[in-house]
Amino acid sequence: MKVLVTGASGYLGGNLCRALLRQGYSVRAFVRPTSDVSLLGPASATHGRDGEGSLELVYGDVNDLPSLLVACSGCQVIFHVAALVEPWLPDPSRFFSVNVGGLKNVLQAFRETKTVEKIIYTSSFFALGPTDGYIADEKQTHPEKSFCTEYEKSKAMADKVALQAASDGLPIIVLYPGVIYGSGKLTAGNVVAKLLIERFNGRLPGYIGSGQDKFSFSHVEDVIDGHIAALKKGRPGERYLLTGENASFVHVFNVSSFITELKQKALVSHPFVAGGDIWMDISSLLSNYRKASSDQSSVYVLRHQWAYSCEKAKVELGYNPRSLKEGLGEVLPWLKSLGLIKY
Ligand SMILES: NC(=O)c1ccc[n+]([C@@H]2O[C@H](COP(=O)([O-])OP(=O)(O)OC[C@H]3O[C@@H](n4cnc5c(N)ncnc54)[C@H](OP(=O)(O)O)[C@@H]3O)[C@@H](O)[C@H]2O)c1
Numbered sequence: 607m608k609v610l611v612t613g614a615s616g617y618l619g620g621n622l623c624r625a626l627l628r629q630g631y632s633v634r635a636f637v638r639p640t641s642d643v644s645l646l647g648p649a650s651a652t653h654g655r656d657g658e659g660s661l662e663l664v665y666g667d668v669n670d671l672p673s674l675l676v677a678c679s680g681c682q683v684i685f686h687v688a689a690l691v692e693p694w695l696p697d698p699s700r701f702f703s704v705n706v707g708g709l710k711n712v713l714q715a716f717r718e719t720k721t722v723e724k725i726i727y728t729s730s731f732f733a734l735g736p737t738d739g740y741i742a743d744e745k746q747t748h749p750e751k752s753f754c755t756e757y758e759k760s761k762a763m764a765d766k767v768a769l770q771a772a773s774d775g776l777p778i779i780v781l782y783p784g785v786i787y788g789s790g791k792l793t794a795g796n797v798v799a800k801l802l803i804e805r806f807n808g809r810l811p812g813y814i815g816s817g818q819d820k821f822s823f824s825h826v827e828d829v830i831d832g833h834i835a836a837l838k839k840g841r842p843g844e845r846y847l848l849t850g851e852n853a854s855f856v857h858v859f860n861v862s863s864f865i866t867e868l869k870q871k872a873l874v875s876h877p878f879v880a881g882g883d884i885w886m887d888i889s890s891l892l893s894n895y896r897k898a899s900s901d902q903s904s905v906y907v908l909r910h911q912w913a914y915s916c917e918k919a920k921v922e923l924g925y926n927p928r929s930l931k932e933g934l935g936e937v938l939p940w941l942k943s944l945g946l947i948k949y
Contacts, residue, residue, distance in 0.1 A: 607631055607632065607682050607683065608631075608632040608633075608634060608680055608681045608682055608683075609626060609631050609632070609633055609634065609681060609682065609683040609684070609685060609837075610634045610636055610664075610677055610678055610681040610683070610684045610685065611623050611626070611633060611634070611635055611636060611685045611687060612636040612668060612677075612684070612685070612686050612687055612688035612708075612712065613636075613686075613687035613688030613689065613728075614633075614635030614636055614637050614641075614643075614646060614663075614687070615635070615637045615638070615641035615642055615643050615645075615646065615791075616687065616688070616691075616791065616793055616795060617786070617790045617791045617792075617793045617795040617796045617826070618687055618728065618783075618786060618790070618795065618826065618829065618830075619635075619685075619687040619688065620645050620646060620790060620791050621788075621789075621790045621826050621827070621830050622685060622687060622830050622833055622834075623635050623646055623661065624646075624647070625827075625830045625831075625834065626659060626834065627647075627658055627659045627660075627661055628658060628659075629659070629834065630657050630658065630659045631659040632659050632660045632662070633659055633660070633661050633662070634662045634663075634664055634677060634681060635649075635661060635662065635663050635664070636664055636665075636666055636668075636674075636677045636688070637663055637664070637665060637666075638665065638666070638667055639665050642791075643663060645790075645791055646661065646663070647661065648661070649661045649662055649663045664676065664677040668688050668704060668707075668708030668709075668711055668712065669703055669704065669707055669708060669711065670711075671711045671714060671715065674711050674712060674714075674715040675715050675718055675719065677715075678715045678716065678718075678719040678721075678722055679719060679721070680721055681719070681721060681722055682721060682722060682723050682724070683722065683723065683724050683725075683726065683837055684712060684715075684716065684722055684724075684725045684726070685726045685728070685833060685837075686708075686709060686712045686725060686726070686727045686728065687728045688704070688708060689704060689705045689708070689728070689761070690704040690705055690757070690760075691757065691793070691794055691795040692757060692794050693755060693757065693794070694755065694756070695756070698756040701756045701757055701759070701760035702756075702759075702760050702763065704760075705757075705760035705761060705763075705764050706760055706763045706764045706767060709727065709764045709767050709768060710767055712725065712727075713725070713767070713771050713776065713778075716776065717776075723777060724777050724778075724779065724837060724840075724842065725771075725776065725777060725778040725779070726778075726779050726781060726833060726836050726837055726840070727768050727778055727779070727780050727781065728781055728783065728833070729761060729764065729765055729768065729780050729781060729782045729845075730761045730782060730783065731782050731783065731784050731785075731821075731822060731847070731849060731912055731914055732755075732757065732758040732761045732762070732912075733748060733758075733761040733762045733764065733765035733782060734746045734747065734748060734765075734782060734847075734914070735747075735748035735749050735750075735758075735762065736754075736910035736911060736912055737820075737910075737911050737912060737913050737914065738910055738911050739911065740913075741852065741913045741914060741915050742913070742914050742915070743847065743914065743915045743917065743918065744782075744844075744845040744846065744847055744918055747765070747769075748762035748765065750762065754906035754907045754909075754910065755906070755907065758907075765780065768780045769845075772842070772843040772844075773843070775843075776842075777842035777843070778842065778843065779836045779840040779841070779842060779843075779844055779845075779846070780844075780845045780846070781829075781832060781833060781836055781845075781846050781848050782845065782846065782847045782848060782849070782914070783824045783829045783832075783848045783849065784821060784822030784823055784824040784847075784848070784849035784850055784912075784914060785797065785798065785821045785822065785823050785824065786798075786824050786825075786826050786829055787799065787823055787824070787825060787826065787933060787934075787937060788825045788826030788827060788933060788936065788937055789826070789936070789937065789940045790826055798823070798858065798937070799937065799941060799946075801855070801858075802858075802859075802862060802937065802938070802941060802947060803941060803946050803947055805859055805862070806862075806868075806941075806946075806947035806948065806949065807947065817854055817855075817856040818854060819854045819855060819856075819908050819910075819911065819912075820852050820853065820854060820911040820912060820913040821852070821853070821854070821855065821912050821913070822847075822849035822850055822851070822852050822912060822913055822914045822916075823850045823851050823852075823853060823858070823930050823933070824848055824849055824850040824927060825850060825927065825928050825932075825933040825936075828848070828850065828925065828926065828927045828928060829848050831925065831926075832846065832848035832919055832923055832925045833848075835919075835923035835924055835925060836923060839922060839923055839924070840922070840923060841922070844922075846916075846918055846919040846922070846923060846925070847914045847915065847916045847918065847919060848916060848919055848925060848927075849914040849915070849916045849927070850916070850927035850928070850929075850930070850933075851927070851929055851930045852913035852914070853930055857930070858930065858934065861930055861931055861934050862934055862938060865931070865934055865935055865938055866938055866949035867949075868949045
């Protein structure tokens with residue numbers, strides 16, 4: 607079976623490609639000419655050894671429909687993973703052109719390509735909106751009263767496009783991961799790894815808010831399993847939350863200290879503590895303006911709770927998310943092996 611993966615050069619898409627290849631799929635990886643594809647491994651026209659699938663790179667942009675048409679040709683499945691995943695951009699319209707316009711182009715490419723049978727679209731918990739004081743499931747749609755970030759708004763708008771496509775009868779399955787963590791490329795999407803690196807290197811003295819924030823943490827391998835299970839067992843038109851343990855970022859740091867038996871300075875809670883920006887790509891302190899804007903988005907995000915139930919995916923897809931303790935027990939040695947943290 608030939609599958610197209612958009613966003614193949616990213617954190618989630620790269621992990622997905624590698625898993626699909628291990629399972630014998632022929633993977634066509636949709637990347638941009640500027641994408642760093644070093645973690646994808648060499649492309650191969652034929653099947654690899656030991657039942658490994660083949661990898662083919664195709665170049666394009668989700669904003670460029672003709673490139674998507676070429677990429678989709680001959681594929682049975684599209685995993686649409688690509689998105690702009692950033693806390694803030696100087697030109698917010700890019701979130702909408704890539705995250706909403708890109709999905710519309712993928713759907714158009716599906717309509718014009720006769721071979722594709724299923725579209726698996728990677729949405730986000732942000733598309734469902736906050737869950738202050740309760741745990742949400744797939745019945746929730748974004749209330750659209752306010753948005754903490756333009757990224758959140760773009761994913762919520764894309765969700766409407768996806769749900770409309772589903773009600774028009776397109777065989778689309780919409781997946782909603784929580785905060786994804788685990789080994790893989792250190793992009794802005796790999797926020798937990800980036801924060802752990804900051805914390806373990808003494809550059810994260812505090813956090814914004816009370817520490818009572820709630821996020822749903824999804825290990826990347828579980829999210830990948832959920833994507834492949836959606837391909838095999840997912841019902842077209844359905845939504846599945848691929849979330850995990852609902853906990854605060856402070857809990858993530860506490861569990862990490864426990865695992866590594868490292869005594870770390872207590873985190874300071876303050877709404878304006880510098881460096882406590884959960885949603886900031888910390889390495890990208892390019893300018894004070896960018897940092898200030900990014901920090902502000904984080905404050906808005908941390909004013910809410912984002913807790914979800916993945917019961918439906920457990921029952922229908924066999925999704926089986928690991929605990930944070932187990933997941934972090936894998937992430938920390940991985941970061942140590944890369945020399946990014948010491949303990
Ligand atoms: N990370 C999380 O915690 C999280 C949580 C929930 C949902 N998600 C969703 O999961 C998906 C993947 O996120 P991620 O964390 O893997 O992000 P990522 O590492 O930033 O990867 C994004 C991918 O999208 C590609 N892309 C961006 N703009 C594009 C364009 N115009 N045309 C074609 N490709 C483009 C990027 O290509 P380049 O390499 O060329 O930049 C990259 O391959 C996204 O849909 C995101 O919304 C992520």
